[in-house]
Amino acid sequence: MLIPYNFYRFLSSLLSTRRDNNNNNNNDILEDAVHPVKAFGWAARDSSGSLSPFKFLRRMTREHDVKLKILYCGICHSDLHLLKNDLGISTYPLVPGHEIVGVVTEVGSKVRKVKVGDKVGVGCMVGSCRKCDQCANHLENYCSQPVYTYNSKDTDGTMTYGGYSDIMVTDEHFIIRWPEKLPLDRGAPLLCAGTTTYSAMKYYGLDKPGLHIGVVGLGGLGHIAVKFAKAFGSKVTVISSSPGKKKDAIEGLGADGFITSSGGAEEMKAVTGTMDGIIDTVAAVHPVKDLINMLKPHGKMVVVGVPEKMEVPVFPLVAGRKTLGGSLIGGIKETQEMIDFAAAHKVAADVEIIPIGYVNQAMERLQRGDVKYRFVIDVANTLAKQE
Secondary structure, eight states: OOOSSHHHHHTHHHHHTTOOGGGHHHHHHHHHHHOOEEEEEEEEOSTTOOEEEEEEEEOOOOTTEEEEEEEEEEEOHHHHHHHTTTTSOOOSSBOOOOOEEEEEEEEOTTOOSOOTTOEEEEOSEEEOOSOSHHHHTTOGGGOSSOEESSSSBOTTSOBOOOSSBSEEEEEGGGOEEOOTTSOHHHHGGGGTHHHHHHHHHHHTTOOSTTOEEEEEOOSHHHHHHHHHHHHTTOEEEEEESOGGGHHIIIIITOOSEEEETTOOHHHHHHHTTOEEEEEEOOOSOOOOHHHHHHEEEEEEEEEOSOOSOOOOOHHHHHHTTOEEEEOOOOOHHHHHHHHHHHHHHTOOOOEEEEOGGGHHHHHHHHHHTOOSSEEEEEHHHHHHHHO
16 A cells, blocks of 8 residues: 555645645636536545545546546555545545546547557556656656646646546546556556555666565555565565464465564574565554664665654664665656566456445545455446446
C-alpha cells in the first residue's frame, strides 16, 4: 500500500498551499464552465470518509487528451488517509483512486500515443510543469508543480477527481499503454505500489541478478517488492513483524527466507551482514538499527513506506559505508517500463475484487490491515448499478 501517507505526506506542505476550502462555490462555477462532460462516481463529502454516489463533470477532450472508460481501480492506503483528511489537505467532495485501468473511447486530434479501443492505465499523476529539469529527465514525479490524479488543483484551476468513477480524461503524456499479457484487475495496483518498489530498486542498483534483497513488511507494497526482486533474479528474504505471514511469503510469493523483526539474537545474527539491499515498505514507526546491520558493507537500505519519523544510528552507516535513502513513485517513462517488465515476467498484485457498493467496508478492513494484499474495484460491472 503506497504508504500510509506515501508521497502525499512528503508533498503535503506544497499541496496545502494550493488549497482553499472556502472557495467551493467559486470552484463549482468554474468547473461547470470548463467541464461539461457528465461523469459518475463515488465521493466523500467530509472527513468521515464515507463514500456515496456522486455526479460530477469532466472536461471536454482536448487535442492532446485521452478519454477512457474506467474498468478497474485499485484502492491504495493513501485513499483512506485523504478521505479522512489525515493530512489536512483534502478538498471535498473527494473522488479517490489513482490505480486506474480502462479502455480508450476518444482521443484528441493530436494524440499519437494510443487509439480508440486500446487498454490503458493512469497512475498517481495527471500533470506536471513539463518544463523543469525533473520533467525534462522523465522524472515528473519530482516536479515542484505536480498535478495528482485526485484531490489536486489542475492547470485549469479545477480540482481533479480520481478513478472511483466511470470515465476519465487526461493528457496523453500521463497515459500508460497496457500490455495484452498483463491482467487489468491484478495489474492496476502496479500503477502505484509497482512503480514505487520498481523505481526504488532500479535507481539504487538493486535490480541485478544474484543480489540478496531484504523486504521489510509484507503488505500491499511489500508483496510487490518481493515479486519484482524475484523477477530481477535476486535472493529475497522477507522481514516481518507477523510470524503468521511466513508461509505465504515463502510458498505463495516465492521468497527464499523469512525472519521476524522481533526475533531473537540468534535469528538476527544469522542474517547480519548478508544483504546487498533492503526495501523498507513499513509506514509505521519502527527501529532500523537491526536492519542496517543486516546490510553488507556498501549495502543500501531504501525507505518507501514513509513513517512519521526514523531514529538512525549513524555509526553502522559510516563504518560499513552503507547508504540509507528514499524513493517516491517512478516517472511516466519508468512506469511504462515497469508495466512492460511486469507483463513479460508475470508480475501482478494479489488482489480481492470488490463491487463499488462494498467500498466503505473495504476501507474499514484496510484500516485494520484485513486485506491480502490489495482491493480492486470492478468499476465497469458494478458502478452503473449504483447510479
